[in-house]
Amino acid sequence: MLVADGLDVLPALPAAGAIADLGSGAGIPGILIALLHPSARVVLVEASRKKAGFLGIAVRELGLANVEVACARAEQLGRDPAHRDRYDAVTARAVADLRVLAEYALPLLRVGGIAVFPKGASASRELAAAAHALAVLGGVAAVRATEFSRSSSIVVVRKAFATPAEYPRRPGLAERRPIG
Numbered sequence: 001m002l003v004a005d006g007l008d009v010l011p012a013l014p015a016a017g018a019i020a021d022l023g024s025g026a027g028i029p030g031i032l033i034a035l036l037h038p039s040a041r042v043v044l045v046e047a048s049r050k051k052a053g054f055l056g057i058a059v060r061e062l063g064l065a066n067v068e069v070a071c072a073r074a075e076q077l078g079r080d081p082a083h084r085d086r087y088d089a090v091t092a093r094a095v096a097d098l099r100v101l102a103e104y105a106l107p108l109l110r111v112g113g114i115a116v117f118p119k120g121a122s123a124s125r126e127l128a129a130a131a132h133a134l135a136v137l138g139g140v141a142a143v144r145a146t147e148f149s150r151s152s153s154i155v156v157v158r159k160a161f162a163t164p165a166e167y168p169r170r171p172g173l174a175e176r177r178p179i180g
Contacts, residue, residue, distance in 0.1 A: 007032065008146040009091050009116045012156050016040050017088030020108055022074045023095035025051055027058055029118075030091070034059075034067045041066055043087075047073045078107030078168040085162070090115040098126040098141075098155060099133040099178035106137040107163045115139070115157040118146070123153040133179035138163045 009029050013019060016039035021030030024044035034042040044059070044067060046052040052071035059067045070077065077083040090105040090113070098117065105115040119126055123143045134141055134157065141157040168174060 012116045013089050019089045020087045022092035034064045044069045073171050074104035075168040075171045085110050088113050098130040100174045102133050103168050103174040109159040113159050117155045119155050120152045
């Protein structure tokens with residue numbers, strides 16, 4: 001299931017450009033993306049130093065020159081001019097509810113970029129609950145069926161307009177008080 005979730009995001013992603021994988025953990029889908037899309041520049045974002053250390057070793061051992069590991073929270077990167085509005089795509093697997101993911105991902109995306117989130121059976125319900133947050137943050141979303149894990153689905157969010165400067169809020173606030 002873990003690898004299937006990683007493979008499910010691939011058809012929706014660009015084959016090149018800058019891609020951020022939030023909450024990379026064990027490297028799925030980020031490392032799969034880097035392996036299968038060598039023209040992409042992939043940033044694995046992981047707040048845990050231990051997990052980020054593992055990702056650094058995995059990237060080095062696999063010889064992935066197109067990957068960078070960022071030991072940081074998504075909220076920090078979303079406020080950093082080196083990362084804000086810089087990505088063509090953002091992914092996240094098993095990180096948070098869609099309302100929270102939207103606040104993490106949309107500040108990182110350039111206008112026209114996409115966020116791709118494996119969500120399983122809860123996708124339509126989460127999308128309905130996130131409608132206001134997406135409208136505030138500049139996103140337009142749809143649920144798509146998946147190719148590899150038949151019982152799953154993904155949410156694809158396109159950034160239609162710039163995210164307001166006050167987002168993302170300080171670390172932890174999106175989880176405690178989601179928009180909407």
